Amino acid sequence: MKKLATLDDALGYTRNFWILVATWVVFSFGNNMTMVFYPNYIAALGGSEALIGMLYALNNAVFVLFQIPGGFLADRVGRKRLVVSMTWLIALDYAIIALAPSWQVLMIAAVIDGASRMYVSALHALLYDSIPENRRASAMVLTRALPSLVAIPAPFIGGIVATTLGEPTLGYRTLFIIASILAVSAASLRLYLKETIKPSEKLELKTFARSFIDGYRGIIDIWRSIPIELKALLIFIGALPAMASGIFFPYLVRVAKIRMGLSDAEWGSVVTLGIALSSALTLAAAPLLDRIRYHVLISLGLSSISIGLFAMQFINLSYAPYIALSLIYIGRAIYMSGYASSIMALTPLHQRGRVSSLDNVLGFSGYVLGNIIGSILFERLYEKMFLLSITIDLALAFSIIVLALYRQKKTFQEPEQ
Numbered sequence: 027m028k029k030l031a032t033l034d035d036a037l038g039y040t041r042n043f044w045i046l047v048a049t050w051v052v053f054s055f056g057n058n059m060t061m062v063f064y065p066n067y068i069a070a071l072g073g074s075e076a077l078i079g080m081l082y083a084l085n086n087a088v089f090v091l092f093q094i095p096g097g098f099l100a101d102r103v104g105r106k107r108l109v110v111s112m113t114w115l116i117a118l119d120y121a122i123i124a125l126a127p128s129w130q131v132l133m134i135a136a137v138i139d140g141a142s143r144m145y146v147s148a149l150h151a152l153l154y155d156s157i158p159e160n161r162r163a164s165a166m167v168l169t170r171a172l173p174s175l176v177a178i179p180a181p182f183i184g185g186i187v188a189t190t191l192g193e194p195t196l197g198y199r200t201l202f203i204i205a206s207i208l209a210v211s212a213a214s215l216r217l218y219l220k221e222t223i224k225p226s227e228k229l230e231l232k233t234f235a236r237s238f239i240d241g242y243r244g245i246i247d248i249w250r251s252i253p254i255e256l257k258a259l260l261i262f263i264g265a266l267p268a269m270a271s272g273i274f275f276p277y278l279v280r281v282a283k284i285r286m287g288l289s290d291a292e293w294g295s296v297v298t299l300g301i302a303l304s305s306a307l308t309l310a311a312a313p314l315l316d317r318i319r320y321h322v323l324i325s326l327g328l329s330s331i332s333i334g335l336f337a338m339q340f341i342n343l344s345y346a347p348y349i350a351l352s353l354i355y356i357g358r359a360i361y362m363s364g365y366a367s368s369i370m371a372l373t374p375l376h377q378r379g380r381v382s383s384l385d386n387v388l389g390f391s392g393y394v395l396g397n398i399i400g401s402i403l404f405e406r407l408y409e410k411m412f413l414l415s416i417t418i419d420l421a422l423a424f425s426i427i428v429l430a431l432y433r434q435k436k437t438f439q440e441p442e443q
Contacts, residue, residue, distance in 0.1 A: 039165065042156035045219055046149070047172055049113075049212040054173035056120070056205035059184035062297050063198060063290055065279050070194040073129040075280065079401025081129075081136055082276045086394045088140025090387050095234070096144030097151075097383025098241030101376070103233060104225035105152035110216050112145035117209035124202035147383040154370050154378050155222035164316050166363040167308055174355070175305040178298055185294020197290070241383075248380045256372040260385055263324055263365055265392035266422060270415040272396020274335060277404050277411070281338065282347060293347075300351030308359040320364040320371070321430045327361025328423040330354070332416045339412040 065078045073081070099108050119142060122135045157165045188197035227233050249257070282288040288296065334353030337346050373381045396415075403411040 039158070039168075040156045042152060042220055042222070043165065045215060046153055046156070047169055049215050050169060050173040051176045052208050052212040052215075054177040055180045056208040058174075058177040058180035058297065058301065059187075060120075060198075060201045060205045062181050062279060062293070063184060063188055063201070065276055066188075066283065066290065067195065067198040068129055068132060069280075070198065071126065071129040071132065073132075075405050076401045077129065078276055078280065079397045079404065081132060082272070083394045083397035083401070084133060085136035085140045086272075086390045086397060088137050089143050089146075090140075090390045090394065092141050092144035093147060093383045093386040093390070094241040094245050095237035096241075097147035097380040097386075098237040098244060099144075099234070100148035100151050100382075101223070101380060102225065102227045102237075104221050104223060105148040105155070106216075106219045106221045107225070108145045108148040109152060109219065110213065112142045113209065113213035113216055115142040117206050117213055120202050120206035120209055124199045124206060146386055147380075150382040151378045152219065152222055154373075154382075155375065157370070164313060166366045167311070167359065170359045170362060171305050171309040174301050174359075175309060178302045178305065181294040181297035181301065182291075183294070185289070185291040185297075188290040188294075190291075241380075245380060245384055245387075248377060248384060252377070252381065253372060256369070256381070259365075259368055259372065260388050262422065263368070263426070264385055265388040266418060267328060267361065267392075268389040269392035269396040269399075270418040271331075272393035273400040273403070274396075274412050274415045276397060277400055278338065278351075280404070286347065288347070296347045296351055299348050300355050303352040304355035304359060307356055308363075318364075319430075320368045321426050323360050323364025324368075325423040325426045327357045327359070327364060328419040328426075330357030330360065332357075332419045332423070335412045335416050335419075339410070 068078050068081060069075070096108065116139065119135055119138045122138065123132065126132050126135065153169065184201050187201055191197035191200055279293055282293045282296070330353050334350045334355075334357060337353065338350035341350075369381065369385060370378075399414070400411065403414075
């Protein structure tokens with residue numbers, strides 16, 4: 027415990043920040059070793075291409091349902107209690123996925139995972155509470171770049187295991203067992219988090235039940251109370267890019283396997299190189315990001331994602347997947363640093379749990395819609411299905427820059443009072 031106490035103010039960040047980053051490192055390694063191959067696992071258990079998108083949609087729909095109660099509980103029973111308990115449930119869910127005899131059991135696991143992630147609002151609120159105001163953008167980059175950096179070999183290892191242990195499912199099952207063990211270690215480490223607010227209620231069954239009623243009722247009041255700038259940010263910069271991401275993300279590995287003929291081991295090496303390049307670049311740029319305006323970061327990120335998707339879908343060269351994944355990962359990191367920093371700047375401390383819930387509800391509602399659209403398009407038009415995502419992201423990136431320039435010009439032209 028004394029060693030953990032020395033983490034306070036280390037390199038300008040708090041102990042909570044470093045514990046969260048450490049556990050994200052663990053989860054990132056497990057996720058990058060397993061989830062990049064999850065659509066192939068679904069197919070190996072007999073699931074159709076359309077079912078892949080629908081399973082993602084089911085998981086995220088349940089996630090959306092539990093986000094409002096999760097934000098309510100984060101502001102009432104405390105951040106830490108919710109984070110720790112749900113992390114244990116995630117570890118159990120990984121084990122269920124590993125032992126699933128059919129794709130129907132994966133549906134149950136998708137529901138459990140979606141419900142367990144009700145802690146995301148508490149996790150984000152805990153993170154936001156623990157970041158100094160002058161370190162927001164760089165801190166958000168570190169929370170993404172450091173876990174990605176450590177997880178660089180994870181997809182490569184996962185691909186080797188999945189290919190070496192053979193088809194159809196033994197390799198995938200082994201990977202999820204390892205991920206479950208890693209999740210247990212993360213849950214144990216999160217026991218040392220420090221609470222950032224004083225809980226007003228206990229985490230009991232009646233409190234949990236009331237969180238649905240009061241949470242959904244209260245979120246309407248929160249929506250009414252937040253400024254118009256934050257409302258626009260949540261809808262246009264949060265939900266719409268999430269929808270675009272929901273269309274393509276579950277099917278990247280399927281495009282690689284069906285269109286490009288890549289094995290799990292080859293796809294693992296593609297993802298590993300993409301993570302390596304994006305992590306190195308974003309980590310090196312972290313000190314500079316606090317000097318760049320948030321709208322510029324968002325536009326750059328969305329543009330990078332669009333270029334990567336174009337390369338993935340339309341460039342028929344052997345090295346195209348490596349370039350595509352790198353651009354997509356770099357874009358996601360830059361976009362999220364600008365987006366999350368904007369939310370922190372516009373949200374008061376006492377509302378961050380519920381605003382984080384609102385953000386998750388809107389964002390993942392868009393992601394669910396994207397999953398459904400992707401499941402419909404893939405079997406019918408997979409050669410060009412990424413075009414819709416590219417169009418959405420580029421249109422938003424362009425609109426953000428135009429709006430920023432217009433506001434700057436308008437401010438400059440206003441006469442002094």
